[in-house]
Amino acid sequence: MRKNKEDTALTIERLLELARNQFTNKGYSKVNLEDVVREAGVTRGALYHHFANKQGLFRAVLETVQQEIAERVQSEAAKSDDVWEQLLLGCRGFVCAAIEERNKRIMLIDGPAVFGWEVWRAMDEQNSMRLLKEQLQLIEQQGNMQPLSVEALTHFLSGSLNESALWIAQQSNQTKSLEDTMNVITHVIHCFKC
Amino acid sequence: MRKNKEDTALTIERLLELARNQFTNKGYSKVNLEDVVREAGVTRGALYHHFANKQGLFRAVLETVQQEIAERVQSEAAKSDDVWEQLLLGCRGFVCAAIEERNKRIMLIDGPAVFGWEVWRAMDEQNSMRLLKEQLQLIEQQGNMQPLSVEALTHFLSGSLNESALWIAQQSNQTKSLEDTMNVITHVIHCFKC
DNA sequence: TTAACATACATACAGAATGTATGTAAATAA
DNA sequence: TTATTTACATACATTCTGTATGTATGTTAA
Numbered sequence: 001m002r003k004n005k006e007d008t009a010l011t012i013e014r015l016l017e018l019a020r021n022q023f024t025n026k027g028y029s030k031v032n033l034e035d036v037v038r039e040a041g042v043t044r045g046a047l048y049h050h051f052a053n054k055q056g057l058f059r060a061v062l063e064t065v066q067q068e069i070a071e072r073v074q075s076e077a078a079k080s081d082d083v084w085e086q087l088l089l090g091c092r093g094f095v096c097a098a099i100e101e102r103n104k105r106i107m108l109i110d111g112p113a114v115f116g117w118e119v120w121r122a123m124d125e126q127n128s129m130r131l132l133k134e135q136l137q138l139i140e141q142q143g144n145m146q147p148l149s150v151e152a153l154t155h156f157l158s159g160s161l162n163e164s165a166l167w168i169a170q171q172s173n174q175t176k177s178l179e180d181t182m183n184v185i186t187h188v189i190h191c192f193k194c
Numbered sequence: 195m196r197k198n199k200e201d202t203a204l205t206i207e208r209l210l211e212l213a214r215n216q217f218t219n220k221g222y223s224k225v226n227l228e229d230v231v232r233e234a235g236v237t238r239g240a241l242y243h244h245f246a247n248k249q250g251l252f253r254a255v256l257e258t259v260q261q262e263i264a265e266r267v268q269s270e271a272a273k274s275d276d277v278w279e280q281l282l283l284g285c286r287g288f289v290c291a292a293i294e295e296r297n298k299r300i301m302l303i304d305g306p307a308v309f310g311w312e313v314w315r316a317m318d319e320q321n322s323m324r325l326l327k328e329q330l331q332l333i334e335q336q337g338n339m340q341p342l343s344v345e346a347l348t349h350f351l352s353g354s355l356n357e358s359a360l361w362i363a364q365q366s367n368q369t370k371s372l373e374d375t376m377n378v379i380t381h382v383i384h385c386f387k388c
Numbered sequence: 389t390t391a392a393c394a395t396a397c398a399t400a401c402a403g404a405a406t407g408t409a410t411g412t413a414a415a416t417a418a
Numbered sequence: 419t420t421a422t423t424t425a426c427a428t429a430c431a432t433t434c435t436g437t438a439t440g441t442a443t444g445t446t447a448a
Contacts, residue, residue, distance in 0.1 A: 163353020
């Protein structure tokens with residue numbers, strides 16, 4: 001019965017992917033683990049062998065999502081050499097990634113609720129949030145920024161990106177909403193320059 | 195056994211207040227309705243008589259919270275005659291209210307998760323969110339604003355206020371964090387003037 | 389090479405919590 | 419004063435999560 005390492009990795013992958021779908025569609029609380037394992041062709045035993053509990057499964061999914069988003073932010077920002085332009089591109093990259101159905105709810109809605117804001121923030125600190133803060137610190141060190149608290153600024157911007165993404169995701173004309181939002185962000189960020 | 199109308203109103207009030215405490219301390223999912231009714235000195239029958247289910251109870255609590263916050267925002271904003279100053283005072287009022295323990299989690303964390311972002315937004319549309327949007331519309335109509343989408347701007351600002359509040363609430367020196375945040379907000383809002 | 393052990397599950401069960409159906413006493417309406 | 423509705427209590431059904439245990443197979447060490 002026991003599988004070799006490749007098979008094992010495959011079941012874990014399948015569980016993660018199917019769980020991500022369910023969390024995306026139903027939201028954390030309405031996901032039935034029995035459904036997940038049935039789709040994956042295993043039983044609850046398998047799931048509880050690889051993950052501590054429902055939260056543990058969700059945590060693994062969330063970490064995947066956060067990493068994916070952070071990578072996209074980073075690769076978008078890398079398209080410019082100007083620190084301000086990098087910031088803008090990163091913001092845009094984040095919003096575009098967060099809009100997506102398979103990221104939105106897990107990352108922005110259920111994440112904070114399942115783990116509490118503090119833990120969720122700590123997790124995010126290692127991903128997109130960190131990138132945002134580091135970029136702002138970099139800019140500040142170069143002396144190009146208005147005299148504002150980088151910490152406060154980071155959370156201010158982070159929050160606006162989150163909510164903007166949720167709003168855009170809901171609009172019928174997402175292209176236009178994204179453009180409107182990017183205009184606001186561009187304008188705001190421009191105001192932070194010295 | 196049956197109570198008169200005053201007694202009935204009192205049980206409802208007690209249930210709401212105790213539920214609000216529990217939701218504040220434990221978060222929605224970890225609240226046990228049995229605990230709530232025991233504290234209130236009634237049984238689950240009473241609770242299910244007055245509220246459809248756990249969500250219904252939470253909805254009633256959330257609506258109370260939202261209304262309280264909206265009232266504070268409004269009364270703060272009313273302290274000035276200048277539309278820009280009103281906006282700023284309103285933002286400050288919102289953050290100060292949202293920081294509070296008994297509002298924070300219910301309003302900003304569990305609300306969206308329990309109802310989904312769309313429903314939660316729709317509820318908020320009748321309270322603090324509405325005030326923010328109306329104020330921005332007012333300013334725009336007076337022709338004092340940079341050419342930006344009011345809708346996009348509303349969500350941008352709303353999100354930043356939410357996240358800022360959560361951040362401040364977590365800091366050891368809340369006074370300073372609030373001040374730093376208000377500096378950012380002031381700066382940003384200033385940039386929207388024509 | 390084989391005995392000992394660890395791993396990857398399956399199965400069955402316990403426990404907690406929500407929600408529902410029903411009963412009942414008291415207030416209110418007719 | 420009778421009928422009806424209201425405000426609960428009680429008991430039960432249901433639905434999950436999580437845990438304890440069993441088992442077959444891969445892996446390792448003597």
